[in-house]
Amino acid sequence: MLDVSSFSHLSLDPETTVDKIAAELRRALFDGELEPGTPLREVALADSLGVARSTVREALGSLVADGLAVRVANKGVAVSTPDPGVIHDVTRARTVLEVAGVRRWAEAAETDRQAVRDALAAYAELASTDFTTAAWNQAHLAIHRAFVGLTGSERLVAAADALAGEIRLALAKVDRTRRNATEQVASHALLVDLLEAGRTDDAADELVRHLADGETSMAAALT
Amino acid sequence: MLDVSSFSHLSLDPETTVDKIAAELRRALFDGELEPGTPLREVALADSLGVARSTVREALGSLVADGLAVRVANKGVAVSTPDPGVIHDVTRARTVLEVAGVRRWAEAAETDRQAVRDALAAYAELASTDFTTAAWNQAHLAIHRAFVGLTGSERLVAAADALAGEIRLALAKVDRTRRNATEQVASHALLVDLLEAGRTDDAADELVRHLADGETSMAAALT
DNA sequence: AATCGTCGGATTGTCGAACAATCTTCAGCA
């Protein structure tokens, strides 16, 4: 039998009701079931989900903390509405984070580099299946998250996750991505190839271009 | 008389009780009145502050979202305990953010550059007064915040603020800063001078050194 | 007609009490 200390790496934290509600709301947001600007009434959500108002309230606080919704005092919480200014700021922020990551490709931990390859592989595989918009966006953003992971800082990854949430919100109603799925995969594969070849400067330039393109297409999709 | 639409830039949001509680708890944390690891009991805080438990609970959620405290299910929230690993991660993260800022010095908005100068001036002035540890740390971190502000991204500044919170937590009980206040000011002034002279590469190197020094001294102060 | 005051409904912010589930402590016992 193993020593007890061998299990010290195991852990589980019981999923609380607030977490479930927050997760369900996030899913609804990312699936485009809730239009940006939609007010999230506490009582309506409460008896729609069969929980108390306090619990809903706490879950809403979680969404607000992540920037997915905004709360104005005495008026309540509403789904964040991504405007061009937000898109621009998000793009500038993720450019900083992701470029910092890819520039550390050579010095990064091997596991972090492998995470990039794995994310790319999953992305490519998904492209040949019948995927949903939300799943596609998630796989795409997983690659960019892995880029930030190259910095080796979990806090930067957390910041990138918050940015990704706002992007998924903006992309919820857009599935223009489907038609050029293979093209998108090729673009990211090229980027990783440049990294593997040691051409980090070229990779960084390519990434900046890619993110700028993403900004323009996202801004255009806002109608 | 002015047009009615001239008032569109005015706004005010009433400060809610939860905000006051969260602010008070932050102050106590940054002033070192609460040791890291101290459990924050909901009932104790509630009747100590003269508010309901629900309200305290919500305020605690705010602290947890900012990384100043940690919540484990069914056990409650406790003040975060900064260990060397945390310090290292925070340092790596802020290095990315601040270096990205200073490298954009030339392209940054003039107001953002001026914010750096102003923060430095306030820091220098504070050095010649009888300051408290918390105020000193705040003035110091304001400079570094201004560096991130050079990126022009409010989201990166927000991320930097979260990092700054954890730093203030680690620095709460340390006032080794007092003795070499003028030296600290000189170090930051040199950095800004390099920027003004257009030597951004040298400034970035200096900044990296400065942050690395900060990490070692913070880690040493953890005892 | 346009502006202003007021009224009522809806919603949030906060409070208080309650209860089950879980954690912690500690005495008792093998």
Place this chain on the structure above:
DNA sequence: TGCTGAAGATTGTTCGACAATCCGACGATT
């Protein structure tokens, strides 16, 4: 010593209530 189990403490969640605030409508005034 090491395990068991009961008691107390703490959290997670629910319910009900109330004041404060917001919002829209409805008149009243100029």
